[in-house]
Amino acid sequence: MTVRIGAGAGFSGDRIEPAVDLAERGELDFLIFECLAERTIALAQQAKLADPRAGYDTKLERRMRAVLPACRRAGTRIVTNMGAANPAAGAEAVRRVARELGLTGLKVAAVTGDDVFDRVGELLLAETGCTAGALGERLVSANAYTGVAGIVAALDAGAEVVICGRASDPALFLAPLVHSFGWAMDDWTRLGRGTLVGHLLECAAQVTGGYFADPGFKDVPDLARIGFPLAEVDPDGDAVITKLAGTGGMVTRATCTEQLLYEIHDPAAYLQPDVVADFTGVTFEEIGPDRIAVTGGAGHPATGKLKVAAGYRDGWIGEGQISYAGSGCVARGRLAIEIVGARLAACNGEIDEHRGELIGYDSVAGQTGRDSPEPPEIRMRYAARCRTRDAAARVAEEVEGLYLCGPSGGGGVTGRIREVIGIASGLMPSGSVSQSFHLIGA
Amino acid sequence: MKLRDIAHSRTGDKGDTTNIAVIAYLPEDWPRLDAALTEQRVAEHLGAAPGSVTRYALPQLHALNFVIEQALAGGVTRSLALDAHGKCRGATLLDADL
Numbered sequence: 001m002t003v004r005i006g007a008g009a010g011f012s013g014d015r016i017e018p019a020v021d022l023a024e025r026g027e028l029d030f031l032i033f034e035c036l037a038e039r040t041i042a043l044a045q046q047a048k049l050a051d052p053r054a055g056y057d058t059k060l061e062r063r064m065r066a067v068l069p070a071c072r073r074a075g076t077r078i079v080t081n082m083g084a085a086n087p088a089a090g091a092e093a094v095r096r097v098a099r100e101l102g103l104t105g106l107k108v109a110a111v112t113g114d115d116v117f118d119r120v121g122e123l124l125l126a127e128t129g130c131t132a133g134a135l136g137e138r139l140v141s142a143n144a145y146t147g148v149a150g151i152v153a154a155l156d157a158g159a160e161v162v163i164c165g166r167a168s169d170p171a172l173f174l175a176p177l178v179h180s181f182g183w184a185m186d187d188w189t190r191l192g193r194g195t196l197v198g199h200l201l202e203c204a205a206q207v208t209g210g211y212f213a214d215p216g217f218k219d220v221p222d223l224a225r226i227g228f229p230l231a232e233v234d235p236d237g238d239a240v241i242t243k244l245a246g247t248g249g250m251v252t253r254a255t256c257t258e259q260l261l262y263e264i265h266d267p268a269a270y271l272q273p274d275v276v277a278d279f280t281g282v283t284f285e286e287i288g289p290d291r292i293a294v295t296g297g298a299g300h301p302a303t304g305k306l307k308v309a310a311g312y313r314d315g316w317i318g319e320g321q322i323s324y325a326g327s328g329c330v331a332r333g334r335l336a337i338e339i340v341g342a343r344l345a346a347c348n349g350e351i352d353e354h355r356g357e358l359i360g361y362d363s364v365a366g367q368t369g370r371d372s373p374e375p376p377e378i379r380m381r382y383a384a385r386c387r388t389r390d391a392a393a394r395v396a397e398e399v400e401g402l403y404l405c406g407p408s409g410g411g412g413v414t415g416r417i418r419e420v421i422g423i424a425s426g427l428m429p430s431g432s433v434s435q436s437f438h439l440i441g442a
Numbered sequence: 443m444k445l446r447d448i449a450h451s452r453t454g455d456k457g458d459t460t461n462i463a464v465i466a467y468l469p470e471d472w473p474r475l476d477a478a479l480t481e482q483r484v485a486e487h488l489g490a491a492p493g494s495v496t497r498y499a500l501p502q503l504h505a506l507n508f509v510i511e512q513a514l515a516g517g518v519t520r521s522l523a524l525d526a527h528g529k530c531r532g533a534t535l536l537d538a539d540l
Binding site: 211212254 | 446
């Protein structure tokens with residue numbers, strides 16, 4: 001028995017067409033959508049406070065409308081964290097879409113338990129050095145990175161679509177494997193291998209040639225029509241990573257090796273809720289075009305602790321940009337930075353941090369850029385982190401003011417203001433978080 | 443010769459930490475990559491604080507992973523940087539001379 005599991009999204013803004021292609025032609029058992037970034041759940045929590053029916057991914061309905069008919073036909077079950085801050089409302093939304101599409105009887109589960117907002121008062125946060133409770137009313141959300149338990153229970157109960165909130169990304173993939181193969185939750189080797197499969201797939205196109213192309217060095221065929229990946233997983237957890245024939249992109253040892261190490265710290269200890277995965281013995285073998293066999297994954301007992309991410313309001317960032325070109329553009333850009341800094345001094349009590357830089361020159365490269373010859377054009381960018389929205393608005397306004405009251409030849413001003421949601425994390429005993437699920441039918 | 447001539451890279455972020463994987467294209471270039479790219483060398487090239495870089499090696503994949511602490515100005519959500527994720531940094535590392 002082989003389980004075919006595909007990735008339908010690697011982030012909330014991901015493309016939809018490749019997921020539809022996988023749903024229609026992939027002959028998949030499971031299609032997984034990973035859509036939660038670090039700050040997404042805090043934003044979703046704010047949306048839920050404003051409207052109790054909101055707080056799930058705003059693209060949930062669109063994605064489900066696109067893939068549900070094909071998934072139903074093929075018997076492909078869906079797992080996603082698009083429930084964000086409100087999995088129950090997300091499941092209701094999927095039910096509405098299913099009814100619109102005439103998919104009578106579709107079983108949709110909401111998995112809950114990751115929201116630990118009511119239990120984090122004493123939780124020590126590494127980044128702030130204080131407890132979550134000390135953030136007072138600034139604290140917006142607190143969610144544990146949960147493991148597979150809730151998702152597995154929902155699949156065991158027959159759910160065809162599972163909507164959860166914060167779970168570790170690989171757990172979204174590990175859960176269907178635990179469900180399908182009946183792996184024991186102390187079978188560390190197989191849990192480690194399933195985590196490896198999940199980690200390789202969780203960013204979708206990042207293993208099929210996305211985030212990879214470097215013309216002349218790393219050429220990727222037909223990147224515009226890149227396909228999303230799928231894995232053929234055997235009962236021991238070894239797998240083949242591949243993609244659908246006729247899609248763009250590629251699956252090679254190089255794409256797999258890059259993704260293996262993506263956002264990993266110690267490859268011997270990839271900390272997960274259910275297992276400490278060990279990637280040090282992983283090998284990739286090319287067994288056919290766009291087919292890479294993955295072996296050598298391992299695992300060790302879980303730490304017994306879950307990471308909790310707390311989101312808190314942390315002021316505002318105001319930003320503005322303006323372009324300069326031709327000889328002297330760097331000097332004019334630098335003068336613009338000085339001017340904006342001087343004009344913002346009036347509200348310095350409300351500004352915690354300033355940053356002025358020249359895009360195309362030193363905004364990424366820093367000193368290396370400043371040691372380089374002058375480019376034909378630059379874009380001045382000024383950003384500041386502010387305690388008030390008014391101060392952030394002033395930053396954008398002062399950049400706009402450069403049109404008439406700044407250096408010569410400045411053009412193309414843009415400005416924006418955004419609220420800052422800080423993320424800080426702590427560890428909570430796994431036993432203090434329990435997951436449950438609620439099944440509804442269309 | 444630049445690092446880019448023998449290796450490719452991928453950058454990721456978690457909180458205020460960035461990691462850059464550097465992978466040799468060809469097995470025969472692995473010993474050279476392994477010898478040249480020390481923690482100190484990477485810290486110098488990226489302007490990172492000494493001691494903030496930890497190196498992990500996966501020899502069978504001809505790959506190194508560099509984890510750099512406090513590298514993202516407080517993390518993606520608070521940073522004023524244009525590339526708040528630090529995604530561009532792996533490419534700048536590949537400009538290192540070998």
